[in-house]
Amino acid sequence: MTDLSLSNRTIATKPAPPNAATAFRFPTQWIGVAPFFIFTIMFLILPTLYLVVGAFQDGDGHLTLDNLLQLVSDPSISNAYWVSIKISFWSAIIGAFAGLALAIAIVRGGLPNWIRSATLTFSGVASNFAGLPLAFAFIATLGRVGIVTALLRDVFNLNIYAMGFNFLTTAGLIVVYLFFQIPLMVVIIVPAIDGLKKEWGEAAATLGATQAQYWRMVVIPVLWPSFLGTVILLFANSFGAIATAYAFAGPALNIVPIKLYSQINGDVLHNPQLGYAIAFGMIVITGLANVFYIWFRTRSERWLK
Amino acid sequence: MKSGKFWAWVVFALSAAYFFIPLLATFEFSLRLRRGVHSFDAYQIVLGDPRFQATFMYSVIAAIFTIILGVLVVVPAAYWIRLRLPQLRPIVEFITLLPLVIPAIVIVFGYIRMYGSNSPLPFLASDLGASSLLVIGYATLSLPYMYRAVDTGLRTIDVRTLTEAAQILGAGWSTIITKVILPNVLIAVLSGAFLTFAIVIGEFTMASLLNRPAFGPYLQNIGANRAYEPAALAIIAFAITWGCMSLIQILSRFAPKSANRPN
Amino acid sequence: MVEPFLSIQHVRKSYGTNTVVQDFSLDVEPGEFVSFLGPSGCGKTTVLRMVAGFEEPSAGKIVVAGKDITRLKPNQRNVGMVFQAYALFPNLTVAQNIAFGLKVGGMNKPDADRRVAEMLEIIKLPQMAERYPYQLSGGQQQRIALARAIAPKPKLLLLDEPLSALDAKVRVSLREEIRSIQKKLDITTIFVTHDQEEALSISDRIAVMYGGKAEQVGTPFEIYNRPATKFVANFVGTLNVLEGTVTDAAAGTVRVNSEQVSLKGKLNGSKSGDTLTLALRPEAISLGRQPGRDSSLSGEISEVHFLGSVIRVRVGIGGNTVSLDTFNSPATPPPAVGEKAEISFSSDDMLVLH
Numbered sequence: 026m027t028d029l030s031l032s033n034r035t036i037a038t039k040p041a042p043p044n045a046a047t048a049f050r051f052p053t054q055w056i057g058v059a060p061f062f063i064f065t066i067m068f069l070i071l072p073t074l075y076l077v078v079g080a081f082q083d084g085d086g087h088l089t090l091d092n093l094l095q096l097v098s099d100p101s102i103s104n105a106y107w108v109s110i111k112i113s114f115w116s117a118i119i120g121a122f123a124g125l126a127l128a129i130a131i132v133r134g135g136l137p138n139w140i141r142s143a144t145l146t147f148s149g150v151a152s153n154f155a156g157l158p159l160a161f162a163f164i165a166t167l168g169r170v171g172i173v174t175a176l177l178r179d180v181f182n183l184n185i186y187a188m189g190f191n192f193l194t195t196a197g198l199i200v201v202y203l204f205f206q207i208p209l210m211v212v213i214i215v216p217a218i219d220g221l222k223k224e225w226g227e228a229a230a231t232l233g234a235t236q237a238q239y240w241r242m243v244v245i246p247v248l249w250p251s252f253l254g255t256v257i258l259l260f261a262n263s264f265g266a267i268a269t270a271y272a273f274a275g276p277a278l279n280i281v282p283i284k285l286y287s288q289i290n291g292d293v294l295h296n297p298q299l300g301y302a303i304a305f306g307m308i309v310i311t312g313l314a315n316v317f318y319i320w321f322r323t324r325s326e327r328w329l330k
Numbered sequence: 331m332k333s334g335k336f337w338a339w340v341v342f343a344l345s346a347a348y349f350f351i352p353l354l355a356t357f358e359f360s361l362r363l364r365r366g367v368h369s370f371d372a373y374q375i376v377l378g379d380p381r382f383q384a385t386f387m388y389s390v391i392a393a394i395f396t397i398i399l400g401v402l403v404v405v406p407a408a409y410w411i412r413l414r415l416p417q418l419r420p421i422v423e424f425i426t427l428l429p430l431v432i433p434a435i436v437i438v439f440g441y442i443r444m445y446g447s448n449s450p451l452p453f454l455a456s457d458l459g460a461s462s463l464l465v466i467g468y469a470t471l472s473l474p475y476m477y478r479a480v481d482t483g484l485r486t487i488d489v490r491t492l493t494e495a496a497q498i499l500g501a502g503w504s505t506i507i508t509k510v511i512l513p514n515v516l517i518a519v520l521s522g523a524f525l526t527f528a529i530v531i532g533e534f535t536m537a538s539l540l541n542r543p544a545f546g547p548y549l550q551n552i553g554a555n556r557a558y559e560p561a562a563l564a565i566i567a568f569a570i571t572w573g574c575m576s577l578i579q580i581l582s583r584f585a586p587k588s589a590n591r592p593n
Numbered sequence: 594m595v596e597p598f599l600s601i602q603h604v605r606k607s608y609g610t611n612t613v614v615q616d617f618s619l620d621v622e623p624g625e626f627v628s629f630l631g632p633s634g635c636g637k638t639t640v641l642r643m644v645a646g647f648e649e650p651s652a653g654k655i656v657v658a659g660k661d662i663t664r665l666k667p668n669q670r671n672v673g674m675v676f677q678a679y680a681l682f683p684n685l686t687v688a689q690n691i692a693f694g695l696k697v698g699g700m701n702k703p704d705a706d707r708r709v710a711e712m713l714e715i716i717k718l719p720q721m722a723e724r725y726p727y728q729l730s731g732g733q734q735q736r737i738a739l740a741r742a743i744a745p746k747p748k749l750l751l752l753d754e755p756l757s758a759l760d761a762k763v764r765v766s767l768r769e770e771i772r773s774i775q776k777k778l779d780i781t782t783i784f785v786t787h788d789q790e791e792a793l794s795i796s797d798r799i800a801v802m803y804g805g806k807a808e809q810v811g812t813p814f815e816i817y818n819r820p821a822t823k824f825v826a827n828f829v830g831t832l833n834v835l836e837g838t839v840t841d842a843a844a845g846t847v848r849v850n851s852e853q854v855s856l857k858g859k860l861n862g863s864k865s866g867d868t869l870t871l872a873l874r875p876e877a878i879s880l881g882r883q884p885g886r887d888s889s890l891s892g893e894i895s896e897v898h899f900l901g902s903v904i905r906v907r908v909g910i911g912g913n914t915v916s917l918d919t920f921n922s923p924a925t926p927p928p929a930v931g932e933k934a935e936i937s938f939s940s941d942d943m944l945v946l947h
Contacts, residue, residue, distance in 0.1 A: 057410025058418060064403045065425050065473070068466050072440025073432055079443070127345045134338020144342070149575045150568070151349060153528045157549040158567035161560035162352050165359035170557075172355035204352070207345070224680035228738075230667035231645055231674040232694030232745060242693070246684040258430060265433025268534035268546070272553045282435050282535075289439055289539055297443065304436045311431045328684045328725040 073308065079301035092302035102284060106306060109264060109281040112195050116202040117259035123203065124210025125252065131211075132218045145215060148208035155205045160272030163192065163201050192273045198280075202263045209262065210255055217251040250322050257318045261311040281307055353568065360561035372562035381548055389537075389545035392461065393530045396468040397523040400476040403469065405519065408480045409511060412489045426477040429470055438467055438536045460540050467536045472526035479525070483518020484511075521578045528574035532567050596659075598623040598781050599644070599749060604653035606639050606805075613639050615805045616653075624779040626772065628792040631802035632828070637785045638753060640802075644783065645751050646670050657748055670749075673742030673780075677754040679734040681726040687737050688713075688722040694745035712740040715774055732763035739771065743778060750775065750782040756791060768795050789829045793817060801825045823946040826872055833878070833915040834946075835871045839863050847871070850911030854888045859945050870946045877942035878917035880906060880928065886937035890915075894932045908934050 083089045096102050131141040166173045169186060177183040191197050221244060229239040267282035276287045281303065288300040361368040363375070376382055411419050429437070441463055445453035453459040469476075489511060496506045512519075534546035549567075553560045597620035606614040614636040621627050629637035642648045644655055646667035654663040662670055673694075681690050688709050695705040713719045716736040726734055735755055742750060752771070756764045772795040775782050786792050792799050793813040800810045801824070809821040820826035837847040837854070842865045845857030849871065856871075863869060882889060892910035903918045904927050915936060921927075928934065 054414060057413075058407045058415060058422070060403050061407030061422065064466075064469075065428075068441070069425070069428055069432075069437065069470050069473075072437060072444050073428075075444050076436065076440050123345070126341045130338035130341040133334075134341070135335045136338050136342060140342060144345075146575065146579060147349065149578075150572045153525070153575070154568055154571050156532050156534055157546065157553055158532060158564040161549075161553055161564035162356040162568075164553075165561040165564065166352040166355035172358050173351060204349070207348075222678065222680060224676045224678055225682060227645070227647055227667070228674065228676065228680045228682075228741075229693070229697075230647075231670070231672050231747075231751075232697060232741070233668050233671070234693070234697040235668060238697050242697075243682045243684065247682075261431055261433075265435060267433075267435055268550070271534070272550060275554065282433060285435055285439065286535070286539070289435075289442065300439060301443075304439050307433055307436055308431075311433070315431055328686075328727065 076301045076304045077308065079298065080305035082298065082301075084298060092298045093305070095299055096302055096306050101279060102303065105279045105281045105284045106310075108195060108279060110310065112198050112202065112280065113260045113264040115195070116199045116206050116263045117256050119199065120203050120206025120259050121210050121252065121256045124207040124255075125214055127207065128211045128214045128218055132215060144211065148211040151208035152205050152212050155266065156268035157272045159201065159204055160192075160269045163204075164273070167192070167200075193278055198270060198273075201269060202266065206259050206263065209259060213255045213258070214248070214251060217248055221247060253318055253321065257314045260314050264307065264311055353565075356561045356564050360558060360565055363558040372558040373566075376552075376559050376562050376566070385543055385545045385548035388543055389531050389533075392465055392468065392542075392544060393527045395465045396472060396530055397526050399465055399469040400472050400522070400526060401519055404473070404476045404480050404522075405512075405515070408477060408484055409489060409507075412481075412484050413493060422477075426473050429473050434467070434471055434533075435535050435539070437470060438539050441467060442539065454540070461542060464536055464540050464542050464544070467540070468526070468530045468533065471533075471536075472522070472529060475525045475529070476522040479518045479522030480515060483515040483521075487514045517581050517584055520581050524574040524577050524581075528571045531570060597621060598625070598658060599783075600656040601640065601644065602654050602656065604640065604643060604650045604655065606636070606643060606648060607651050613805050614643075614650075617802075617805070617807055618653075619800055619807065619810060621781055621783070623781055626775055626782045626784065626795065626797045628784045628786055628796040628799045629802055630786055630789060630792040630799050630829070632787060635802040636805040637800075637802045641751050641753055641783060641785050644749065645672055645674050671745070671747050672749040672751055673745070673747035674751040674753065675735070675738050675742050675755045677757050679726070679731070679738050679758070681734055681738055681741070683726050685725075686722065687718070687724050687726070687729070690726070690737055691741045691744050693741060698745055708744055712744050715777075716740045716770075730763075731759050732767055735759065735767060736770070739774070743774070743780065748781070750780050752782065752784040754785055754787070756786070756788070764791070771795065793829070801828060803828070820944065820946075823870065826944060826946055831875055831916065833873045833875065833913075833917075835873070835910070835913050835915070837869045837871045839865050839867045839869060841865060842867075849890060850892075850913070852890050854890075854943070855940055856943060856945065857940075859943070861945065872944040872946055873915065873938055873942060875905070875916045875918050878915065878936050878938045880908075880917060880919050881935055882937050886939050888940045888943070889935050889937040891933065891935045894928050894930055894934050897927055897930055899927060904928075906934075908936055910936070 080092055081088055081090070083091065096106070127144065130136065131144045163171075165171055167185070167190070168174065174185060177185055192201065225243055226239055229243060234242070265282055267286055270278050270280055270283060271286070276283060276290075285300060285303045285307070288296065288303060360372050361370065363369060363371040407422060411422055442454065445451050445459075445463060447455040453463040492510055492514070493506055496510045501510070532546050532549060533544070534550055537544035537546045538550065549560075549563055552563060599619075599621040601617060601619045601621075604614060604617045605612065613634075617636070617640055619627070629640060631637045639648060643650050646662070646665060646669075650663060654661055656662065657670070682693065685693065691709045691712050692705045695708055700708070709722070710719070713722060716739060718733060718736060718740075721729065721733065721737070726737070729737065735758075739755070755771070756768055759767065768791055771784075784792070784796065793816070796813055798810060798812055799816050801808045801816060803824050809816060809825045811819075811821075816825060816829055820829060826832050835849055837849045839860060840846045840848045840853065842860060842863060845855055845860055847854050847856050847860075847869060860869075879886060890910050892908045892915070894906060895909045895914060896907040898905040899921070902921055904921055905916060905918050906928055908915050908917065917936060919928075
């Protein structure tokens with residue numbers, strides 16, 4: 026099961042026990058974490074920094090903003106960013122609300138217990154079922170000769186392609202991305218909903234609150250940080266996704282990760298500096314989303330430990 | 331109360347339709363290779379394809395090395411932080427979450443530029459080096475899952491007390507790690523491992539950009555050139571993912587229950 | 594007799610074939626503090642939850658101040674409730690928690706602020722207004738929960754094992770505080786607990802419950818000293834149980850381990866030769882013959898436990914063991930194991946259990 030939560034609890038830290046010896050026994054103290062730090066610095070932080078620095082340099086290593094300006098001035102690149110942001114934003118928002126609704130339905134809806142456990146198991150699987158196989162599944166379903174496409178055409182006389190449906194449209198990709206976005210929301214938010222104590226609702230009721238008041242004043246504020254954190258995660262999740270879209274149309278589809286993929290592969294024009302800038306732009310966008318999340322949470326959620 | 335239950339059923343039914351129709355349709359589609367009748371021909375062709383076997387084996391081996399590397403990097407760090415350096419926890423947690431924020435394609439782009447053939451550390455100069463870099467990349471991608479799984483496992487067994495108890499009984503460090511800590515977090519490590527396997531097995535971006543003969547690029551190639559085989563592959567991939575998740579669930583039943591300390 | 598404020602009338606609750614509460618009736622006077630005491634699963638919490646409105650009775654009705662509230666929703670009943678696990682809203686400050694009921698009740702802000710300040714004063718935590726629940730200890734959280742429950746001036750205060758999650762010291766001080774606040778505000782209160790000492794120390798009346806029924810309802814004094822049933826006698830306080838045989842029903846004499854005890858007027862129609870279950874509280878027994886004690890039995894000291902201010906002694910009498918407490922006095926050495934001993938008691942204090 027995807028046991029990761031960007032939610033509040035994971036960040037909870039215990040104060041370190043006072044340990045006077047720490048300062049003196051530096052080397053041995055660090056030995057256990059050394060592999061971790063060496064690994065992540067070499068293979069996560071430095072490569073990323075390399076691109077970030079490269080984004081501000083020209084081919085000869087001089088400081089420049091040209092690469093970054095090109096992101097804005099080149100309409101095909103700025104358009105790719107725009108499409109990517111739109112797809113990621115809407116697939117995150119729709120996925121988040123649909124996932125929340127499903128989570129509430131299985132946890133609080135009074136459905137039989139097996140539905141809850143079956144849904145959770147399935148969500149664990151589906152949230153990890155992405156990439157190429159997901160695209161294949163949707164091509165077999167809603168592709169030009171897909172089963173459902175044929176069914177709609179022959180039985181209901183509905184030609185969805187004539188109506189403008191296409192996987193390469195924003196809406197088409199969103200429909201596909203929801204297949205992993207919704208389950209990911211379910212997997213993360215169900216524990217948060219489970220964390221809502223039954224007594225809170227009862228206390229609110231004895232104090233005279235209606236169900237709506239209880240939700241507005243307690244449930245939504247309590248779930249909000251986990252929910253928002255997951256929305257950001259869903260956003261980043263689809264913003265970096267490439268394989269699914271690539272399977273639909275190869276390099277033709279104009280979204281940022283495919284743009285970058287083409288740059289790296291040299292399909293279009295080989296200009297590493299521009300590649301750095303595109304990568305930097307991607308980090309900035311997912312990074313900004315997280316900064317927004319952290320800023321929002323520290324501002325409004327002082328009650329979190 | 332009544333209407334709440336009604337809406338719960340509606341939401342559930344809509345979700346079930348959204349998730350099951352594509353799976354059923356894909357399955358149906360995968361059986362259509364032979365005109366006019368349902369057959370498993372597509373599966374036969376795929377499974378009999380030597381390229382399928384070669385690339386799948388390559389990815390399985392890459393996944394196994396990824397898991398070993400992940401364990402070597404994560405377990406000592408998580409253990410040490412629980413035991414000695416709790417003040418580092420926020421930094422380490424932040425780092426382990428980075429791969430969720432930095433897209434895989436960005437990370438691998440960094441590798442290509444930093445560890446290219448002409449760099450001081452020319453991973454990409456040889457096949458073995460490039461494969462190692464792929465394993466490293468996968469280990470990076472799985473970092474958030476691996477760390478979380480192991481850390482949760484360590485939390486439930488209260489490593490500090492266990493370690494101190496072992497030390498009082500005269501155990502050395504190697505004994506503590508191999509006889510006390512590892513058996514107790516084995517389940518957690520395995521959970522992380524199967525999740526890693528599920529993520530890595532069909533991974534496309536890194537394998538393709540590092541030009542490795544892995545399962546992901548093979549899938550892409552089949553997808554671009556065939557009609558029914560991709561559907562069969564999608565079903566196979568779904569089954570593999572399902573298998574990994576089921577193993578994690580089964581394992582979680584054997585996990586040690588939270589001992590004396592609730593947090 | 595004062596008109597009952599809360600009247601629980603022949604209430605039953607079953608889940609399918611499983612009956613948790615069977616025919617429970619109780620009248621509570623205005624301002625009274627009544628405890629439901631019993632082991633877990635005895636139905637005490639279910640009755641409380643029916644009064645709060647979380648469970649609907651299968652039969653019977655609940656009347657508050659002359660109004661039938663049996664089918665009313667919890668949020669229309671105007672009861673205050675305190676839970677075992679505090680149940681403070683984690684996203685609200687202490688002041689906002691206390692103001693919750695006032696806010697949803699439509700009270701304007703200045704009035705609500707005044708009421709919150711007043712409540713914080715009552716629970717003696719005025720400096721905590723801006724804290725969040727996680728910053729408070731268990732005892733503080735439970736006091737806030739109490740303030741939150743009483744802030745909207747409920748007709749009834751329901752306390753569901755409010756002290757069970759706290760450590761022993763806090764438990765004692767908080768129960769005294771609950772009682773004094775309850776008296777000061779004169780609020781009718783039901784208190785559910787499985788701790789007999791708690792129930793005895795703060796209640797006006799106790800309903801001892803077992804198997805979904807009230808075994809006995811009475812003042813703490815009555816419950817302790819005149820338990821109506823074997824269950825009540827055993828559950829409340831420590832009890833020494835002895836077997837006796839009626840030797841002469843008319844004269845009221847009973848043989849206990851070859852010695853005669855007179856229990857005139859207590860035999861309730863038992864015949865000669867019947868076996869009786871007799872009980873004595875440890876504090877009703879003295880070591881050695883004492884003036885004013887009309888009965889005695891002899892035996893041998895089997896255990897001595899020094900507990901500080903008292904010494905608990907166990908005396909074997911035939912096949913039975915009797916516990917008794919003597920005060921520690923620095924001048925006299927404690928009794929020794931193996932000594933022959935005589936115990937004396939007043940036959941009035943001996944309970945015949947039915």
